[in-house]
Amino acid sequence: MDLLRHLRFFVAVAEEAHFRHAADRLGMTQPPLSQGIRRLEDKLGVTLLTRTARGVGLTSAGADLLPRATALLADAARFTEDAQRHRDAHTELRIGFLPQLPAWHVAAVVDAVRRAGARASATVLSTVELVAAVVAGQLDCAVVHHPALVHPLECGAVVKVPAEFLVPAGRTVQRFAHLRGLTLAAAPRSHNTAACDLLVDSLRAKGIDPVLVPAPTDRDVVAAVATGGAFGLTADPGLRAPGVARAALGGDEFHLRVRLVWRTEPESRRLVEGALAEDHHAVR
Incomplete structure (x- = not known):
């Protein structure tokens, strides 16, 4: 039995105090909802709801368990949201750029990441701010001016932009x-x-x-x-x-000397550095 699904049934009926209204809220018909409540009660070994002529009420067990059911559902939703953020962080590369880097190179890097099947977001900050953002985990990597104090970050090769x-x-x-x-x-x-x-x-x-x-x-x-x-x-x-x-x-x-810095090496590091090293004049 899908416990979370059946707890949603219970919470919806308890809050609506009406099976049909709860079914409408859940986007289902009333018979499977009633069956789901019975399965949940059978699984738990307690009666959660009472059916009266005026609607649906809670038993003492139902009143005691409703706040915990609501909390479990809220925690499950937060768990799903947190997992989504971790997934997005893995598939989205957060890249920082210094203001002096030409827009063409910024676009070349972001486009290269996109063509590789990932998403990229771009943030423009000074080199000092970029290093701090990567150290703090706010950016995955950054293109900074060289030379610069980048400890404790790792860094790639220096690229010269004419x-x-x-x-x-x-x-x-x-x-x-x-x-x-x-x-x-x-x-x-x-x-x-x-x-x-x-x-x-x-x-x-x-x-x-x-x-x-x-x-x-x-x-x-x-x-x-x-x-x-x-x-x-x-x-x-x-x-x-x-x-x-x-x-x-x-x-x-x-010439403008830049290099990529990172705390945890991104999978697309070589792809980013390759896009940085492209000759704008030759590609135009």
Whole structure:
């Protein structure tokens, strides 16, 4: 006998105080409901309900057992919901991305996971926030800026995403010296101290000692550059905006370096890293 099913019969009849009303509530006819109640009473060895001309009432045993039957059904529902969450957590990959990663790469990763038969959700946070979210179990993995403090997480290979300088339109910028007098629009140092310091050190090696203007996203970088007083970097080859020009300076030391981090290695790790490493220019 399916105990939970028959307890639902009992609770419905007890709450409705009417067999037909209970049957309607359960989406069934009255005869199998009455038979189910009798089977439950036979199984338990007690009478739960009394049938009178005015309807249905509870026996003393029924009144005593009804709250426990209700609690059992509620607990069974919670059990099912918790199992559903575990199932969803197993089939859905929660991925975090840093704001500087081009939208094309974010879409490529999510699409690769989807084509592999799983679901993916995307969250955009700073590298520091991404690491904390993976450590706390709020994300399964994250694409973070390299270098970064990622302990105690595991991490994959570093992927270089080509980046170019953004400069004010109309300003001649053919070498690094032409950037002097402009501020640097880039992610705040608090978003990833190591990567920020590396960028500044790389510019100093080129003879530029920039003042940093916080610009967490490409939109913020473009807005700062369009004022005519700042320069920045973007890894999005399709980014175009009025008042903003692109300048090819330096080598791959200014490329966006990213890597995947995780606490428990996801099954689709290699698939995600493969999508990250795809050449946007070659695929377009």
